[in-house]
Amino acid sequence: MKTYPKDLPSIGVVLIYLDEALSILKRAIRSIIDRTPKSLLKEIILVDDHSRNDDLKQDFDMYIKTIEDQNPGLLMTRVRHSEQLGLTTARISGWKAATADVVAILDAHIEVHDQWAEPLLTQIKGDRKLIVSPVFDRVNYYDLEVVNYIPASHAFDWALWCMYERFRPEWYKLNDPTLPGKSPSLMGILVADRSYLGEIGVLDGGMKVYGGENVELGIRVWTCGGSIEVVPCSKIAHIERSHKPYMPDFSIAMKRNALRVAEVWMDDYKHNVNLAWNLPFKDHGIDIGDVSERKELRKRLNCKPFKWYLDNVYPLLDTWDDILAYGKLKNLDANMCLDQGPVPGHTPIAYVCHFYASQHTYFRETGELYIGGIKSHKYNANRCLMDDGNKDNEPGLNDCHESLKKRIEIYWDFTQGKELKNKKTSRCLEIMNSKLVVQVCTGQRWEIQNVIKPF
Structure with missing residues (x-):
């Protein structure tokens, strides 16, 4: 029911693809042409990150020629990489080729809904330092059915994996679901004033493949004078792929990119990325x-510190200020490690040390000891090692908040290389005949892998 100004800026749409199905590219291009006013759509830029599919050669060329013949006023620009450079670099290539007032950098496996562009352009017309995102619907790759998604902000954890979160409480108080909501980051698809995006450094071209560049952009925009919004009245349907075309283990690139973001933008909090990936603070080998150049960009733009971002933009992130140590927790006498055991389950076990996620432990100043990972957000509960004092001598692993409600003891005294003793029950965590128990202390020694602060 909303109406939008007629004198909106022009838009150029960048579609990035690598070995995409030809039919999917056709659907994307056709939806953009059919559902964007001709007065606004200046160009479509197709960036091919070195595809090898045969039907993306001559067949696709013929299709583009047909589109150009049917739409004489529309610029169709092709950018082909002679080698695979990754999604982040491909997005930069698309931005460089664009000439419209506003650039929309999209995946190629999308279809736009009616009136997708007008709400975004209206927001940017009102504030050129605003970077906006549509709401994504999901399209099943196996039957092309559209699954509706509700508007939400684009968030992330300390490993820089993306997720959806509710908007801030003030958005809901306005009781108008058509209003844009502030977002700490972006999922990757972005729409921005083309010149402004260049002024603030586009994307970090030093990143490999993709992952983390969207969080880096979010932090940079907010701390350097801009803002990010998700616009509910703009909708794009995104086809989830059955596989990732770039690499089978995407975490390798993601880990490197996350460390890069941390080094440039996160100041005293940069080691939280190491914590999230269970990497040592020094000599991690990556x-x-x-x-x-990115540090110089931050200085030139006179950006605010990361602490400002945490306080004002993303206060839901747990700052982890009181983490004393992390990594595998090894019993030196039994030569075995603390492990979360079967999941779902509430019984930790002793197991051969293997360094994988089930043995990631975190020791807090409070005496809480988490096993199997740590949550990044204040609204999440971690799983604490506990001693309920029962005679079965079996330790437990449960939601820390729930354990406190039930008055189960989750606080431990621990000194590196010495015993691990429950503060309330005075029983120690030990290993007897390869079984994890809590019992009268016999002096068994534990050592945690990485120490942040002496304790």
């Missing part, structure tokens, strides 16, 4: 590349 080359993040040269970040001097």
Whole structure:
């Protein structure tokens, strides 16, 4: 029911693809042409990150020629990489080729809904330092059915994996679901004033493949004078792929990119990324590349510190200020490690040390000891090692908040290389005949892998 101004800026749509199905590319292009006013759509830029599919050669060329013949006023620009450079670099290539007032950088496996562009352009017309995102609906790759998604902000954890979160409480108080909501980050698809995006450094071209560049952009925009919004009245349907075309284990690139973001933007909080990935603070062996240009960009833009971002933009992130140590927790006498055991389940076990996620432990200043990971957000509960004092001598692993409600003891005294003793029950965590128990202390020694602060 909303109406939008007629004198909106022009838009150029960038579609990035790698070995995409030809039919999907046709659907994307056709939906953009059919559902964007001709007075607004200046160009479509197709960036091919070195595809090898045969039908993306001559057949696709013929299709583009047909589109150009049918739409004489529309610019169709092709950018082909001679080698695979990754999604982040491909997005930069698309931005460089664009000439419209506003650039929309999209995946190629999308279809736009009616009136997708007008709400976004209206927001940018009102504030050129605003970067906006539509709401994504999901399209099943196996039957092309559209699954509606509700508007939500684009958030992330300390490993820089993306997720959806509710908007801030003030958005809901306005009781108008058509209003844009502030977002701490972006999921990757973005729409921005083309010149402004260039002024603030586009994306970090030093990143590999993709992942983390969207969080980096979010932090940079907010701390350097801009803002990010999700616009509910703009909708794009996104086809989830059955596989990722770039690499089978995407976490390798993601880990490197996350460390790069941390080094440039996160100040005293940069080691939280190491914590999230269970990497040592020093000598982690991952080359993040040269970040001097990005640090100089931050200085030139006179950006606010990351603490400001945490306080004002994303206060839901747990700052982890009181983490004392993390990594595998090894019993030196039994030569075995603490492990969360079967999931779902509430019984930790002793197991051969293997360094994987089930043995990631975190020791807090409070005496809480988490096993199997740590949550990044204040609204999440971690799983605490507990001693309920029962005679079965079996330790437990449960939601920390629930344990406190039930008056189950979750606080432990621990000194590196010495015993691990429950503060209330005075029983120690030990290993007897390869079984994890809590019992009268016999002096068994534990050692945690990475120490942040002496304790």
